[in-house]
Amino acid sequence: MSKKRVHELKKQLEEQGIELSNHELVEKLHALGYDVKSHSSSLEDDQASTAFERIVGERKPKPAPVRHAGPGFVVRKHARADVVAPPPPVAAPAPQPQPAPEPIEEAPEASPVAPPAPAAAPVDQPPAAAASAAPAPQPQAAPSGAPAPQPAPAAAPVQATPSASPVAAPPPATPAGVTQRPAQPMAASSQTPSTTPPAPKPPAAPPVDPRTLRPTSTQAVVINRPLVPVRRVTPPSSSRQSYPAAPGPRALGEVREFKVVPGMLGREREIIDVSKRRGRGGGRPASETQQALSGKELLQAAISDRAYVPIRGKKKKPTKKGAKTQVTERAEHKKVIRVEESISVSELSQSMGVKASDLIRKLMQLGTMATINQLIDADTAALLATDFGFTVEKKGFEVEEFIPEVEVDESKLVNRPPVVTVMGHVDHGKTSLLDAIRQADVAAGEAGGITQHIGAYSVQTPKGPITFLDTPGHEAFTAMRERGAKVTDLVVLVVAADDGVMPQTAEAIKHAQAAGVTILVAINKIDKPGATPERVMQQLTEYKLVPEQWGGETIMLPVSARTKQGVPELLEYIALQAEVLDLKSNPETLAAGHVIEAKLEKGRGPVATVLVEEGTLRVGDAIVTGIHYGRVRAMMNERGEQVKEVPPGYPVEVLGLSGVPVAGDEFNIVEDEKAAKEVAAHRAEKARQKELGSVKRATLEDLFAKSKPGGQKELNVVVKADVQGSAEAVSQALQKLAGKKVGVKILTSAVGAITESDVLTAAAGKAVIVGFNTKPETKVEQIASQQGVKILQFSIIYEAVDAIRTEMEDLLEPIIKEKPLGKAEVRQLFSIPKAGTIAGSAVTEGVIKRSAHVRIVRERKVVFQGKIATLRRFKDDVKEVAQGFECGIGIEGFTDLKPGDVVDAYELEQIRQSLE
Numbered sequence: 001m002s003k004k005r006v007h008e009l010k011k012q013l014e015e016q017g018i019e020l021s022n023h024e025l026v027e028k029l030h031a032l033g034y035d036v037k038s039h040s041s042s043l044e045d046d047q048a049s050t051a052f053e054r055i056v057g058e059r060k061p062k063p064a065p066v067r068h069a070g071p072g073f074v075v076r077k078h079a080r081a082d083v084v085a086p087p088p089p090v091a092a093p094a095p096q097p098q099p100a101p102e103p104i105e106e107a108p109e110a111s112p113v114a115p116p117a118p119a120a121a122p123v124d125q126p127p128a129a130a131a132s133a134a135p136a137p138q139p140q141a142a143p144s145g146a147p148a149p150q151p152a153p154a155a156a157p158v159q160a161t162p163s164a165s166p167v168a169a170p171p172p173a174t175p176a177g178v179t180q181r182p183a184q185p186m187a188a189s190s191q192t193p194s195t196t197p198p199a200p201k202p203p204a205a206p207p208v209d210p211r212t213l214r215p216t217s218t219q220a221v222v223i224n225r226p227l228v229p230v231r232r233v234t235p236p237s238s239s240r241q242s243y244p245a246a247p248g249p250r251a252l253g254e255v256r257e258f259k260v261v262p263g264m265l266g267r268e269r270e271i272i273d274v275s276k277r278r279g280r281g282g283g284r285p286a287s288e289t290q291q292a293l294s295g296k297e298l299l300q301a302a303i304s305d306r307a308y309v310p311i312r313g314k315k316k317k318p319t320k321k322g323a324k325t326q327v328t329e330r331a332e333h334k335k336v337i338r339v340e341e342s343i344s345v346s347e348l349s350q351s352m353g354v355k356a357s358d359l360i361r362k363l364m365q366l367g368t369m370a371t372i373n374q375l376i377d378a379d380t381a382a383l384l385a386t387d388f389g390f391t392v393e394k395k396g397f398e399v400e401e402f403i404p405e406v407e408v409d410e411s412k413l414v415n416r417p418p419v420v421t422v423m424g425h426v427d428h429g430k431t432s433l434l435d436a437i438r439q440a441d442v443a444a445g446e447a448g449g450i451t452q453h454i455g456a457y458s459v460q461t462p463k464g465p466i467t468f469l470d471t472p473g474h475e476a477f478t479a480m481r482e483r484g485a486k487v488t489d490l491v492v493l494v495v496a497a498d499d500g501v502m503p504q505t506a507e508a509i510k511h512a513q514a515a516g517v518t519i520l521v522a523i524n525k526i527d528k529p530g531a532t533p534e535r536v537m538q539q540l541t542e543y544k545l546v547p548e549q550w551g552g553e554t555i556m557l558p559v560s561a562r563t564k565q566g567v568p569e570l571l572e573y574i575a576l577q578a579e580v581l582d583l584k585s586n587p588e589t590l591a592a593g594h595v596i597e598a599k600l601e602k603g604r605g606p607v608a609t610v611l612v613e614e615g616t617l618r619v620g621d622a623i624v625t626g627i628h629y630g631r632v633r634a635m636m637n638e639r640g641e642q643v644k645e646v647p648p649g650y651p652v653e654v655l656g657l658s659g660v661p662v663a664g665d666e667f668n669i670v671e672d673e674k675a676a677k678e679v680a681a682h683r684a685e686k687a688r689q690k691e692l693g694s695v696k697r698a699t700l701e702d703l704f705a706k707s708k709p710g711g712q713k714e715l716n717v718v719v720k721a722d723v724q725g726s727a728e729a730v731s732q733a734l735q736k737l738a739g740k741k742v743g744v745k746i747l748t749s750a751v752g753a754i755t756e757s758d759v760l761t762a763a764a765g766k767a768v769i770v771g772f773n774t775k776p777e778t779k780v781e782q783i784a785s786q787q788g789v790k791i792l793q794f795s796i797i798y799e800a801v802d803a804i805r806t807e808m809e810d811l812l813e814p815i816i817k818e819k820p821l822g823k824a825e826v827r828q829l830f831s832i833p834k835a836g837t838i839a840g841s842a843v844t845e846g847v848i849k850r851s852a853h854v855r856i857v858r859e860r861k862v863v864f865q866g867k868i869a870t871l872r873r874f875k876d877d878v879k880e881v882a883q884g885f886e887c888g889i890g891i892e893g894f895t896d897l898k899p900g901d902v903v904d905a906y907e908l909e910q911i912r913q914s915l916e
């Protein structure tokens with residue numbers, strides 16, 4: 001293998017245009033790891049050729065990276081500052097020439113480098129395209145401060161190359177810091193890197209045809225993805241011309257340049273639109289802007305233009321910048337909100353296009369704390385709406401459309417029987433009196449002899465038919481009495497002559513007077529020895545009821561239900577009064593009236609006792625009452641006979657309703673069942689809204705009070721009764737028991753038999769079931785015992801009230817009270833094996849019991865408190881030792897007894913708490 005001397009290698013390098021002194025070459029070879037000492041040192045042939053290639057490789061420019069060549073790399077060419085790049089080929093209005101930016105002015109010596117490598121804007125721009133550009137500014141060395149016309153796409157600032165030989169010495173630093181490969185020779189052509197020798201000196205460069213200008217690799221901004229030309233599909237006509245055309249055989253329109261970098265956590269990619277900067281900077285070409293920016297600034301600018309693109313899924317549509325939301329005013333006629341009964345805050349906010357939070361704030365200002373789902377009534381909604389320029393129109397479901405008010409047709413009015421309600425205190429003889437009138441004996445058949453639901457009877461008297469309503473006298477049935485007073489023409493107030501005016505007498509007077517109904521007083525039981533009708537009359541004057549015989553207006557008749565004394569006179573007076581009232585109605589209109597009572601019967605379903613007040617009620621009529629509706633399937637009179645028609649003034653039982661109606665509700669007959677259903681549904685919705693609106697939220701204090709161990713206890717009750725009025729009365733009576741110590745909560749109150757569902761409700765709510773005049777269905781009792789639910793059944797209301805009071809008292813902790821027993825004085829102490837210390841004592845007071853609790857008192861101080869362990873007289877265990885006797889007392893857990901100690905014995909007593 002031949003050898004080569006260092007100086008030979010030097011010559012070889014010179015042939016390649018690389019001039020190095022022998023000393024420099026020796027040093028270089030040293031640096032490359034060769035052991036050479038001087039220019040005459042020799043290298044192996046292969047070593048010499050490797051060294052040659054390495055030095056040439058270092059000094060020669062590397063071939064410019066070909067576009068798309070390297071994965072993940074993009075070379076973006078930038079126009080040299082000192083060479084004016086041709087304007088975009090087709091883009092007609094070429095950007096205005098601008099003064100050369102600072103970095104260029106600082107690098108006048110770099111100009112010689114420029115001619116062989118004129119910077120063209122886009123890297124792919126063919127010379128032909130460049131040539132077509134109209135104003136082709138002459139490439140020239142930009143003198144200091146001389147304005148160098150720059151086309152818009154001019155690229156990054158050219159590196160300041162102080163060295164005259166850029167090939168030999170790469171520029172130490174670039175002014176703008178954009179070029180990321182300072183080692184790359186500037187003069188290298190991207191197309192002919194190996195063949196084009198670098199210009200060693202910058203002689204006066206000949207004028208260069210811009211068409212031949214190619215970008216230099218050193219002017220490239222290296223980013224890690226290929227340039228993505230984006231074709232604007234429908235460029236706006238106004239801006240179409242202002243974009244530079246993309247290179248290639250056809251102009252693509254706007255060219256956008258993107259940098260793709262991995263996003264956070266690698267879950268997405270960021271695309272940085274690096275071309276966006278062009279349009280900014282007050283109209284200055286992007287290149288100039290970029291030239292003026294440092295590398296860091298450019299990076300920041302790029303970051304600001306980032307767009308995140310998820311790897312999977314659809315690319316999000318970028319929001320159109322600058323496209324402001326159009327605020328449109330709503331037409332006046334559209335500023336009307338239709339509200340039925342109430343509207344939720346969220347609904348109102350949506351209807352007005354106002355934030356719900358704004359409405360809530362307004363409501364707070366009005367003193368109402370509301371949530372977004374809370375219902376507010378139409379009036380409050382109207383108040384709020386006004387503030388936002390809206391008006392509220394009460395939409396309202398017009399029940400009148402279905403139940404029209406009928407004008408009174410005088411010609412069709414006929415007499416109807418009077419409706420008389422019998423009222424009075426409990427046991428004053430109301431039912432007995434009615435029995436006497438009807439010649440029936442209902443009172444005898446009543447449980448406990450008390451009336452517990454309203455009864456309606458049509459009685460044929462010698463003076464014509466009279467409809468009687470019998471009301472209970474017990475205080476629990478206030479609502480029934482009130483209802484009775486409202487639907488009646490006359491009230492017969494029964495007062496027992498031997499008892500006088502009592503609380504429910506007074507209450508009945510109040511109801512009748514409130515309803516503006518004439519009162520007729522029947523002073524009953526005048527057959528009784530202690531009867532004093534005058535005293536009753538006297539008492540009644542206090543209620544503004546002055547008897548006729550005393551110059552007043554109230555008819556007061558002494559009667560006896562037992563002997564029927566005064567009953568015919570009573571009927572006569574009723575008839576007389578009815579005549580005075582001239583009671584008439586039109587039997588030809590659609591029927592209407594009131595529900596007197598309602599119940600649920602097995603096999604018959606809901607049964608309503610109604611009083612027809614207007615029109616004639618017929619089988620087949622479409623009926624609606626409250627939230628229930630249906631078609632009248634059958635009707636029965638008070639004797640249980642089926643009837644087809646019921647004229648006004650008569651009571652009747654109606655079958656066919658969808659549910660058990662509420663006693664006291666009005667009933668109406670409508671066109672058809674569909675209309676009845678609509679009315680009922682509307683009422684149900686209204687009731688629901690009302691209920692929602694009135695939901696009282698538990699306050700923190702309530703919850704706190706309930707969670708406290710000593711907090712108020714509550715008895716939950718499920719009420720089931722035979723009739724609706726009784727269920728209501730029982731519930732009310734039980735609720736009245738609620739006090740400070742124990743509350744009562746009626747979970748449900750309904751009519752019908754006690755069902756499995758009632759048991760489950762009670763089990764869930766830890767409630768007792770109160771059945772009133774009703775029984776559990778088959779197997780229900782068994783389920784109840786499995787579930788641990790107590791069923792209490794009653795047929796008399798006060799028994800129910802008493803039992804529930806006991807249940808409530810059971811919830812209360814008993815009061816523990818100390819009961820003194822006696823005292824014993826310790827005289828002597830004995831120590832007995834197994835038994836411990838025994839105090840030989842004398843009982844000085846009361847009695848000492850074996851089961852007693854004791855206090856050991858020494859010098860007036862309690863030294864121990866506990867229980868007696870042993871009590872003996874002589875050797876026998878005894879239960880108690882009375883005063884004056886001696887005994888041996890052993891104390892549980894206490895042996896430190898001393899003579900002179902007093903054993904103070906007492907018992908603990910449990911006292912049941914009362915509700916009061």
Ligand SMILES: Nc1nc2c(ncn2[C@@H]2O[C@H](COP(=O)(O)OP(=O)(O)OP(=O)(O)O)[C@@H](O)[C@H]2O)c(=O)[nH]1
Nearest residue numbers: 426427428429430431432450451473525560561562
């Ligand atoms: N001596 C006598 N007893 C009467 C008379 N009227 C009723 N009684 C008795 O009084 C008691 C109560 O009679 P009711 O008819 O049940 O009394 P009430 O007012 O209907 O009772 P409630 O419906 O429970 O309020 C019964 O034992 C009757 O026999 C009367 O005129 N004379």
